[in-house]
Every structure is written in structure tokens, then in C-alpha cells.
Amino acid sequence: MPRPVSPAGHATRGTTNTNRLRRVDRWIAALPELRRADSPLVVDLGYGASGVTAFELYDRLRRTHPDVEVLGLEIDAERVTRATAQLAEIRAGQTRFPVDSRISFARGGFEVPSPHPATVIRAFNVLRQYDEADVAEAWRMMCSRLAPDGIVVEGTCDEIGRVSSWIDLDSGAKPRSLTISLRLAELERPGIVAERLPKALIHRNVPGERVHRLMTDLDASWERNAGLGTFGTIQRWLAVVSDLRATGWPVRTPKARAKLGELTVDWASVAPLGAD
Template identity: 65%
Template sequence: MSAPLGNPTRGTTGTNRLRRNDRWIVASEAFRRASDPLVIDLGYGASGVTAFELATRLRRERADAEVLGLELDPDRVATARAQLDEVRAGRTPFAADLPVSFARGGFEVPVPDGRRPAVIRAMNVLRQYDEADVADAWRRVAARLAPGGMLFEGTCDEIGRVASWVDVTSDGEPMTFTISLRLTGLERPGIIAERLPKALIHRNVPGERIHALLTALEREWERAAPLSTFGPVQRWLAAVSALRAQGVPVHGTKSRWRLGELTLPWHAVAPRP
């Protein structure tokens, strides 16, 4: 086997760190309508826990879902497989028959038997790359998807309360950008600036679309401050509704907004040439 493609990730893997992304994947058309609901947890990190959590949530929606965790570091693969042995032995909170496996792999996304995954999740993977490398990484990874599949690439904080990601089609084209925040205890939504995907994090400057979006979101959050009496969800709903009323092409309905999400088409935040 040739060496896996990509650069090693650093840092730890936290329990429930990717719950917001898990929830998004479960609700995605790419997963729900897939003929083969195989989901890849690419670059899962120092522990296999995110793959176990993802599989648990996916299986609630589809009993035939599977998760394959891929890592460049063989030691991380060995650690995750040892954790899986504990799961199989019934010594963890996870179901012993959880449909999870682990292997060594990177951007080439090696999958046995020629299967094409419905979804590839790559969270906190591209943070150490140059911005110029992002589009090529998207295309390379997305090429492994089944038709109609989706790559979810983004970043989150260490405890999963602040996250953002890009949905990329199987053709390697970015389609949407999503912010997902834990509203309880949120002081200001602009905190997401620290956790933007690599394609956007250096573009949060005047003249760029992402900067305009975050500036407008901060403004409407402040305007909605009186609604804090009724809780952070009502304040967030008011801020997002105000953006939409101003012509910002916000996707979805209040059922998603209540989760602390804000989704827009990629063109609304795409870096300027």
C-alpha cells in the first residue's frame, strides 16, 4: 500500500465534540437517500470516539448505516481498534454491534470492495493547510463519493459549542456554508470568526463577503438584545429573521435556526478573487 495522502492532524478528540456536525449529517439528503449509507470519519483524531458517536446517531435514522474511520497515523488506528474491541466486549456505553471499523487512510479515502461513501466528514482536518490547498483537497476527497454524496469540511472548538462547515458536492463544488453555535451562554455570534473553515478564516476582513455577513449578524444580535428576557433562542431567531428580511439568502426554517444554525449558499460568503 502506498503512503496515505495528507498531512497529520494534531490535537485531541473530545467526547461529543462533533455532535452538531453529526446532527447535520443525519438530516442530510446525501445520507438519508443513499443506496449505500456508508459514512467516512476522515481524520478522526487521537480517539475513535467521534466515529462511535456518529454511528450511534446515524443508526437511529437508518439501521443499515456504517461508519469507517480513517487516520494517517497507524498508532491512532491501533488505538481506535483497541477501543472498538472494548465496545465489542460490551465494556462501554456504546452498543456492542455498532457498525464501525477503522483503517489507515487519507485524502485518497480507501474503501474496501470499491464502495463509494454517501458522506465524508472531515472536521478540523484542513486547519493546518494553506488556503490555496483547500479547493484541490475538496476535489480529491469528493471524487471518492457516490453520486449525490456530500463532503462536510469544517472546524469547531474543543468542546463542540462553536462550529462551521462547508457542504461540498461529489463534483468537488462547495454548495453551502453553515454556522452552528450553542446558544445557551452565547455572548456574541462573532466568536465563530475563530472557527471558520480554512477557505474563509483568512477572509474575515473588510471587503470580503464573510466579513460582511459576520458584521451584519453581530449587529442584528445586538439589536435583538431585549429579547434575551425570553431566552437566547428567541434572540437568535430574531437576528436570523432580520438578516433574511434584509435580503441575506438564509436557508432553512426556524426548526433549524433554533439549533443555533445559520446556513447560506456558498456564493454568499465565497472569497473574492
Template identity: 65%
Template sequence: MARGPVGQITRGTTGTNRLRRVDRWIARHPALRRSTDPLVIDLGYGASGVTALELYARLVRARPDVEVLGLEIDPGRVARARTQLAAVRAGETTFPADARVSFARGGFEVPVPDGRRPAVIRAFNVLRQYDEPEVAGAWTAMASRLAPGGLLVEGTCDEIGRIATWVALGTDAAPRTLTVSLRLAGLQHPSVAAERLPKALIHRNVPGQRVHAFLSALDAEWDRAAAVAPFGPVHRWRTALAALVDGGWPVLERSRWRLGEATVPWEAVAPW
């Protein structure tokens, strides 16, 4: 008997422009830029196929030959996304009619035709409804489908995409980094990201855990940087992150700090 898709149907709360932060991060990643076959999976895209179409529109600027395959467990959602794609093909939307986007039924087993292996798998707002012990198995299943040098991005964001966090993993399913990405205008405290941490960390934001120490330190430096707030929230954010580095936190990707991002090695926030 053929085995069906692996996983649970997501809540499906898809939102237009919701995943812009992680999409732009993926667009500059070497896993996409250096791939010999730039196939990208939007796994668990939800009630609308718009996130896969937006993903393509953002990535094609970096890789003109990129392809995006949206996978969903619910066959009704696949049918709906294909209807949306037909409108794209007919020139009835703002997306290019020839966008290399397709939709199919699938889950953590990541079914791809012709034995192809994706360069990138993006699984966003998928694992929130799972129990923490189930995360490692889902990571392993997805990562095993990647091409050599491939990237798995698993994370969570709020409904309008102003708060996002994600874990980057390689083909061995070992987490490499955690990224926090925030809309800086109007930001009160960076620890607002705590409520949108990936499932592997969201229950670990308690005293004694590394991720709690990181967010607490980030809050403290953000408060100290209030003196430079008149120069704008980006300057304040960069000042706070520079102070974190001076304090011993290994904040990476300095060139992306201006975007409201802070990326740290997984070891800096990994659960005890």
C-alpha cells in the first residue's frame, strides 16, 4: 500500500507578504546561489499558494533559473493553489505568467519528481503545532531530501511578518544558526521574538536556558542604546548588536544587521 504524505495539516493561516524576511535571507544564501539545480520547496504553504509565488518572485532576482515547488498535505489546498497558478498563467495577477512554480501533495517526506533533490527547503509556521520531541524527526526527514550543500530553513513568524525567527540546518539535520528578524520601527523590546521562536526553542525561554540569556542580553543592550534612538531605529539596533558582540555574544552576518536581523550560532542558544 502506498504511503501518504508524512505530517499534519497546518492551520493554514497564510498571509500575503508574511514571509518576506526569511525569503530575502534565503535569496542571499550560498545554498541557493551556488546550487547546480536551484529547486526550492515551500513546505506546508497553507490555505493559499501565494507564499510560493512570492518566494519565487524574490529568489528569481538572485537566481533567474530558480524553481519553486509548493507542497501541502491537504489535497484541497493543492487544488486551490493550482487554481491560483492558472490565474497567474493567464496574466491575471502581478506575478510573471511564466513563473517556474508548481504545486503538489506532500509532507516531510518531500516528494520531488525525477529524483531531484532541492537546494533549499523552507518550512515556516509548520512545526508550531507539533510537540517538541517531534521536531528532530521532522528535521531529519526533511534534511535527508536535500541536495549536497543544501539548506533547510525552519521557523515561525507573526501574522503580518513583522516578527520572525528561523533555524538553518544542513543535510545532516544539525542546526547551524538561529536568526531573529524584527521590524525595528516601533519596536519596544527585541524579546517580543520569544513568542515566535521555533518549536525547538519556544519552551526553553526560561531562566537558565541559553536562548533566554540571549534575548535578555539583547533587551538590555537595546535599552542601553536608547541614547542613540534619535538617529533612528536601525542605528539603535546596530549599536545594540555591536555591544552584544563586545560582551562576548557571537552575532554573525553584520551586513544584515541594518535589516533588523541578528544571527547567532546554534551553540549560543541551544537547549541544555
């Protein structure tokens, strides 16, 4: 009998907060790859000490795609046991989540032991605790478990989900874009996201690197458009997004999503030097 494969990676700190990943969930829900899939499997990789992020992910995505299925994976066996017990409470009607939620939990890491290829793999606040040198192999392993048109969404956020950023990768482990998402109310400056950049970029926020120029341009435009704050932070942020587009940044963000505090740019515009 073959020996079971040990999960690839190591357990994270497990920090989990209700509603923490709402920004990236909202972005995933709008993905055309998810919407056109027949029976999409979405993996919540490294969900942490509680299964709540997987429950919330399912609850948000089912409104877009009723046939979606969510699989939560954790290296720590005790976390899998705890999340499975939480799922039993859902099945018993003791929570606000649907009793027939299509959610399951299993032990696993970057090798993603899923029953079939995933449409989306969300790995949030996982690689932040690794070395930058580990990123490429983790990306490769996760992307190898995708459906042909699947996507890995890898990123990080602050403890309460007001500042987020993520990279999306195709099934060939090629990064496509960087997205930042900020709660605009009471935002002091958008460059605060530098503290929550994905592992592939966080140490590259230094003069000469592309992502540093993005952070600098964001803050400079935010200051230039300070007067628009009279009309609200959304108008000020829309002006920032417009500025970046006008000055040559390859902005992918439509106005409707920019109003949510999002900005998406092509990966090539922020990729670390030497990684082209």
C-alpha cells in the first residue's frame, strides 16, 4: 500500500477573522473563469485556525454560481478537525450559513490534494510567512492542480481586511496581474498597502524596482487630488486611478470596481527586476 504523501509546506500562524477576506472574495466572485465553469471547485488553501473563511467564501460565491464547491485545506490536522466540527454545526442549522453548503475540509498543502482540478485556488496570508525564494515553487505546485483555465489567487491582507493585495496566476504558473484593494473610508494614503504586498513583491519595494514606483505614484497622485476629498474618498480614488492610467500604467480596473477601492495593473509593470 503506498504511503500517504505529506502535505507540502508548514503550518501558518492560523490567524483568522470573520469577514477578513471579503475584498478578495468579491473579486473572485466576478471572475469570468468562475462564472463560465460548469461545477467550479474553489480551494481555500491555508484557511487557518477556524473554517470561517471557507464558509464565507462559499456563501459569497454561491450567489454568483449556485453549483460552486469549496474545499478547505490545512496542514495542521487539528485545524481540519475543528473546521469539520464547525461544518457539522452548519449542517445542524445552528449558524447563518446554508445547511446544504457544498463545503468540505481535508489535510493538505501546496500539493493541493483535491478530487479534481480546481477552478480557483485562493492562498491568502500563507506565503507571507515563507522566504521569497520559496514563492516560485509554491506557485508551480498550486498551479499544476488547476483546470486548464483555472486561476491561483495568492496574496495577503491586514488583520481586519481593510488593506489587501494579491497576484493572480494562470495554470502555467505565469502571473497575470497585481490587484490592491483598500477600504477608502478614512484612508490616509494608498501606499500603506506596501506593508501588505504579496511575498513576491514586499521586499522589492525599494528605489529602482517597479513596484516601488507604483507605490510612489499612488501616494503622489493621492496628494495631488486631495481637494477632491471634499466630494468623498471615492471621487479622490477614482481620480488616482485615472491619473495612473493617463501616465502609462496598464490599469485593468473598470470604474465600477475602482469605486470599491480596487486597482489592478498588469504583472509586467510591477514584476521584480530580473524576473522577466
